[in-house]
Amino acid sequence: AQKITQTQPGMFVQEKEAVTLDCTYDTSDPSYGLFWYKQPSSGEMIFLIYQGSYDQQNATEGRYSLNFQKARKSANLVISASQLGDSAMYFCAMRDGNSGGYQKVTFGTGTKLQVIP
Amino acid sequence: EPEVTQTPSHQVTQMGQEVILRCVPISNHLYFYWYRQILGQKVEFLVSFYNNEISEKSEIFDDQFSVERPDGSNFTLKIRSTKLEDSAMYFCASSKTPGQTNEKLFFGSGTQLSVL
Numbered sequence: 636a637q638k639i640t641q642t643q644p645g646m647f648v649q650e651k652e653a654v655t656l657d658c659t660y661d662t663s664d665p666s667y668g669l670f671w672y673k674q675p676s677s678g679e680m681i682f683l684i685y686q687g688s689y690d691q692q693n694a695t696e697g698r699y700s701l702n703f704q705k706a707r708k709s710a711n712l713v714i715s716a717s718q719l720g721d722s723a724m725y726f727c728a729m730r731d732g733n734s735g736g737y738q739k740v741t742f743g744t745g746t747k748l749q750v751i752p
Numbered sequence: 753e754p755e756v757t758q759t760p761s762h763q764v765t766q767m768g769q770e771v772i773l774r775c776v777p778i779s780n781h782l783y784f785y786w787y788r789q790i791l792g793q794k795v796e797f798l799v800s801f802y803n804n805e806i807s808e809k810s811e812i813f814d815d816q817f818s819v820e821r822p823d824g825s826n827f828t829l830k831i832r833s834t835k836l837e838d839s840a841m842y843f844c845a846s847s848k849t850p851g852q853t854n855e856k857l858f859f860g861s862g863t864q865l866s867v868l
């Protein structure tokens with residue numbers, strides 16, 4: 636069963652606008668962690684933001700925030716004031732205990748974001 | 753800032769040949785991983801490694817794959833007899849401690865493997 640679902644293969648956003656990248660997840664474990672990674676065209680995987688299942692507040696890191704809706708099992712990434720350098724592939728990922736002791740991080744299929752000048 | 757290093761950045765090999773992909777995880781990290789990404793697609797888990805043994809592996813990680821930590825600093829992925837479909841970007845990753853949901857993965861810059 637697909638554990639992480641990213642339904643937007645590609646997104647466009649105008650420079651300086653905000654954009655939301657969708658992510659839904661599925662787990663039966665009450666304890667889990669959600670991550671977003673950015674992969675620019677150069678290929679490296681860059682950690683952006685983390686949200687724990689027990690965190691009371693939505694995570695924020697600079698221009699990145701995570702819209703965490705636990706009951707809906709969604710963890711959408713919001714990028715405010717988009718910049719040209721935000722053009723990249725974005726992956727949502729989850730670590731839960733169902734894989735055996737929180738060892739494995741499972742990734743979604745990614746969303747390719749293009750920022751338009 | 754400490755980083756995970758991978759060598760080589762690109763590897764070209766003939767089908768049926770053995771390849772070894774090398775990684776140096778961050779020095780105080782205890783958990784090591786290999787992931788692969790076929791061009792532009794999903795990042796797929798291959799294997800996790802802790803305390804000198806495989807802790808979990810995916811269905812992709814069949815008998816042609818093996819991992820090793822030969823000398824306390826390097827972490828290697830060996831593909832015994834490469835197939836065309838093994839062509840992908842292979843990422844090594846490490847994390848500090850096992851068993852915690854907030855342990856993020858630190859990724860290397862990847863090795864692009866091309867099997868001809």
